[in-house]
Amino acid sequence: MKFTHESNTKLPPVVLEVDSKPVFYIGPATRDNPMSQIRTKLLGNVYFNDSKIKWTRITLHFTGKAGLNIHAPSSSLPSDVVNSQSDLQESSSATTHLETTVTLCDVEKELIFTHEKVIDFGFYLPPYLPPSIRTKHAFVEYSLSVICSSSGAFSKKQKVEKPVTVCRHYLPSPSSLIPSVEYHGVREWFEWSAEVPKATAIEAGEIVMALRWSVEKELVEVDRIEFCIEELETYRFSTKAGVHNLPPMVTQFPSTAYHPPTFSNSSETHFIRTPIPLVPTKRAQKTIRTHHFDPFLEISHRVKLQIHFIASTATAQPLELEFPIIITDFPPNTTADYFVDPLSPVQSVSTISDSSMISLPPTSASAPPTTIQPGGDEVPCVDLDLPEYTPRYESVATTSSTVPP
Structure with a gap:
């Protein structure tokens, strides 16, 4: 008796799929930015692979955190920070360990279970998010999770989480006039x-x-x-x-x-x-x-x-x-659009290296x-x-x- 690959593979009850393209903002994260009025949407799908489970509540949860973890020279820190460290009674060349994390956003959205195999969603994100990054001493990261729960004698709760990359661009397009x-x-x-x-x-x-x-x-x-x-x-x-x-x-x-x-x-x-x-x-x-x-x-x-x-x-x-x-x-x-033929006669100041100058x-x-x-x-x-x-x-x-x- 032969078993196919599908018969041996058991899919999880809930699968969260997020658009692989990074979500992006135009301009800085301030209310003065005229582009901040454009709402950024995160697209994705939630797949339900077990038709026997009747989900009563489906919640999308988008969170963002920023953190700092660095050993800074005590001489470069304010006196109130240095004095608060009980073990810093050494010379000014000693270091102070700074570590903290803050929550940037915590947003939820309810989805309605329609007994379909998949639900497509568009999640509007807050307009003032800093971009994702991870360095040796700091990070900004975002994640989207879906929490599905069912009621009854055999109630179940399923949570699936996916990372989300947020980008921020300070020029809207190559056609922008740069002052x-x-x-x-x-x-x-x-x-x-x-x-x-x-x-x-x-x-x-x-x-x-x-x-x-x-x-x-x-x-x-x-x-x-x-x-x-x-x-x-x-x-x-x-x-x-x-x-x-x-x-x-x-x-x-x-x-x-x-x-x-x-x-x-x-x-x-x-x-x-x-x-x-x-x-x-x-x-x-x-x-x-x-x-x-x-x-x-x-x-x-x-x-x-x-x-x-x-x-x-x-x-x-x-x-x-x-x-x-x-x-x-x-x-x-x-x-x-300015990456054009450098021999073209109609050309202003181009940023390619072999262009003519004015x-x-x-x-x-x-x-x-x-x-x-x-x-x-x-x-x-x-x-x-x-x-x-x-x-x-x-x-x-x-x-x-x-x-x-």
Whole structure:
């Protein structure tokens, strides 16, 4: 007698299936974000494999948690935290163990049992969730569970849980107009003006900024400019006195060198660029992560310029400049319309490395800053005003998070 595979396989009474695509939000987790009004839905199915069981109650339960687990130097902590540790009577080089967990969300939804084999559902999620992440010292994780219970003499209760990945993108699409910020500065015989995009997507493959300068050539000349990306991993926690940030862990990625043309003047615009490390290499073992913000962790980025000079008389020290930038990615199923043929005559400032460049017009104090846009003249203008949208979870952390004594 032969038995098929199906006859030997016993399926569980309840199976929960969640859409494999990550659920995502557009923009930061604040009420000021205009995209926060768009409701995010988690799709899935609940399968019932035992037709003999009559389920009387079916509940979907979506939960999210954020946690911190780190040994921080006591010298970097507030005095109230250090004094609360009974075993910290050593020197300032001792460390304090900080460990806590907070609940980000706890939402339920009832399903009606219709005696069908499967129930399809769409679960609307809260609009202000931080994205999923797990690092060495912190985590944000979400899960969806279904709890089925039956009544009667042979009552049963079944619970099935699945992890859920939540993503947050700070640019809605590749067609978004990315605004720029203009910076100015003077150091003795060197005057500079820079335009840095507020954000860039990793799909672009590189960061491009515009730089102008004016220099007294009788004294010095610009030799080269080194341009790199720095990633800051900052942990925070809450005490009765408020929110405290630990010193950031800074990762500097390999720099690229730009050598200005031999004959250049102050009216020229120089486009400085550096690649975004997406694949581990010998020069960069670590890859970049996108912008992240949750109750215990912030991952931010900045670009760093080091301008080297050639002096005719005295030695001129290099000038270091740092500018903040949001590095993000696009939502799934979007294509970058600016990845076009670089030989195409109709093209604006592109973020591909072999594209042509344009000269930005001179700016004045009364004129608005020029925007470098990566998609042509007719891209839709979606300005999220990114730097002003800094999510604040201090109120949540203050009420829910405590450092264990």
